[in-house]
Amino acid sequence: MTDADRHPLFMPLIAVGGLLFGFGLGYSHMARPEVVLDFLQFEDIGLLFVMFGGALVSGMAYFLAPKLLDRPALTNRTFERRLKSFDNHVLGGGAVFGVGWGLSGICPGAAYASLGVGNLTILWAIAGMFIGTYAQGLWRSRDDASDASAPGAD
């Protein structure tokens, strides 16, 4: 998708989607690391309903969109499911993510939302995420220089 093909309502729609997304993270208390840690310790497993409830709703969109609509109204993309190739990176990266999530109770979307509910302390986690992302980017940019691999974007 090129920027030139974007509809004027593209950014407003992204903003509306983000507002709902952030409202949901705030309402579900996923923006509170304590609640996530309680979940991981089986003291309050309600968060299962956040992830699988959210996946159920988005699953309906992924299922229905290609059947009801020819293509998205605001871009020249086609409706494709979010399918990523499987390799050992999924396991290794997922495990590193899991250690970080289990240690802090924080994941990216919830961290942004946490800022929105007034939690300035979360800036430590956000700073950490940028540092971690930068470190892996430096390392993998060197890999990419010798071995060009397909980019992924979610």
Next chain:
Amino acid sequence: MVIDPLPLQVFAEYFPNGIGRYAIGGLFVGLGASIIYLGTGISAGASTFLESTLSYVSGQSRFQQYVSSRDWRVVFTASIIAGAAIYSFTLGDGFQYSTDVQVWRLFVGGILVGVGTRIGKGCTSGHGICGVGSASRTSLIGVATFLLVAIGVAQLVAAMGVTP
């Protein structure tokens, strides 16, 4: 009609704060992702913002591949913050929440989350909401991996007496 109350009580023990808050919150999260998908065909995950935003300040090839999407990802993230703020000022406690989780846990955990989400091709929203919603086998395996590891780590840290 006789209902054995024991199974219900056992069930309730795992939901001290009920289910509604989580289910309704999850519906909103799914709705946000769905609206963006229906209008644009984009699977909006929260973690790519980290890499795409670094492209503003770093010339590393790994970040430059996100130049075309970095502007809407900034809007998406700012809207997530704003959406949570709307919740906080309407149904929440008015911007008063602050975590008690120790700073070192947030910082070190954040670094690992930053590394892991980028190598593992997604986070709790990319894999967990959009990927699972797509019935992606990769995402299901990714979610199972980070969920099991996170449970183990959180239990271990708690067992070592670290609170909160």
